[in-house]
Amino acid sequence: MAITDIACVKGFIRMCNDGWLQGWHERNGGNLTYRMTEEDVAACRPYFDATPREWVKMGVQADNLAGEYFITTGSGKYFRNVEPDPIHSMGIVEINAAGDSWRIVWGLADGAKPTSEFPSHFMNHSVRKAATGGANRVIYHCHATNVIALTYILPLTDRAFSRALWQSATECPVVFPEGVGVCPWMVPGGADIAMATSEKMKTYQAAIWAQHGLFVSGPDFDTAFGLAHTIEKSAEIYVKVLSMGGGLIRQTIEDDDLRAIARDFGVQLNEDFLD
Ligand code: 2HA
Ligand code: ZN
Numbered sequence: 001m002a003i004t005d006i007a008c009v010k011g012f013i014r015m016c017n018d019g020w021l022q023g024w025h026e027r028n029g030g031n032l033t034y035r036m037t038e039e040d041v042a043a044c045r046p047y048f049d050a051t052p053r054e055w056v057k058m059g060v061q062a063d064n065l066a067g068e069y070f071i072t073t074g075s076g077k078y079f080r081n082v083e084p085d086p087i088h089s090m091g092i093v094e095i096n097a098a099g100d101s102w103r104i105v106w107g108l109a110d111g112a113k114p115t116s117e118f119p120s121h122f123m124n125h126s127v128r129k130a131a132t133g134g135a136n137r138v139i140y141h142c143h144a145t146n147v148i149a150l151t152y153i154l155p156l157t158d159r160a161f162s163r164a165l166w167q168s169a170t171e172c173p174v175v176f177p178e179g180v181g182v183c184p185w186m187v188p189g190g191a192d193i194a195m196a197t198s199e200k201m202k203t204y205q206a207a208i209w210a211q212h213g214l215f216v217s218g219p220d221f222d223t224a225f226g227l228a229h230t231i232e233k234s235a236e237i238y239v240k241v242l243s244m245g246g247g248l249i250r251q252t253i254e255d256d257d258l259r260a261i262a263r264d265f266g267v268q269l270n271e272d273f274l275d
Contacts, residue, residue, distance in 0.1 A: 062126035
């Protein structure tokens with residue numbers, strides 16, 4: 001038995017590998033965090049370091065995450081290496097009682113640190129935990145190729161992206177009926193992009209970072225990865241459609257079709273994005 005045999009750690013590693021195999025994690029691109037349950041922490045605690053490392057201030061704060069534990073990918077680490085070398089590529093951090101600092105309790109060996117996007121993940125966890133009554137546990141950032149490509153040609157509005165994605169794959173309005181948020185291009189890794197993204201995540205399960213990538217949330221690894229996969233697949237179809245037709249779209253899923261999907265599947269579509 002090793003820490004990598006524990007379900008939450010196993011699931012985390014599998015998701016990293018799944019993202020790598022999709023081609024969304026060149027070099028050190030992307031990051032993943034998981035908010036552990038009390039049972040997860042109890043199962044992993046026997047493997048924690050005898051002495052936790054130093055507390056490190058994050059530059060962001062959240063009362064509703066005080067005392068929580070997160071599994072996180074490492075800053076500068078490669079998704080490709082998470083499965084073969086977990087101890088150097090990922091780790092577990094504890095959040096202090098003030099909700100403004102982390103310390104490493106397992107992994108991130110030889111001086112590694114949590115992902116450079118930890119402030120964004122942390123603020124998104126705070127917002128999604130509140131928005132879902134505690135159900136949300138996963139925040140995932142990937143460099144989904146076709147989503148990024150679309151940020152060069154579509155208006156950078158929630159409406160334009162939500163409509164394009166809903167119209168490019170019939171399952172999309174069912175999977176993300178509220179739509180997706182879009183953040184303008186921003187410098188990655190800091191408190192500003194963390195705040196801008198978490199503002200979007202009050203309404204949406206997913207946010208797009210212009211010319212950079214995709215941020216998604218979910219209650220578990222399957223749902224969060226499935227959401228990223230669905231959004232990227234739809235973006236891929238839209239890219240192909242625009243490329244094939246020189247921008248001409250002969251037919252699409254019309255707004256009343258979207259309403260019909262919502263009615264039959266029992267979801268509430270965001271009417272702000274329908275004509
Ligand atoms: O980890 O993807 O956004 C590298 C990144 C930063
Ligand atoms: Zn990135």
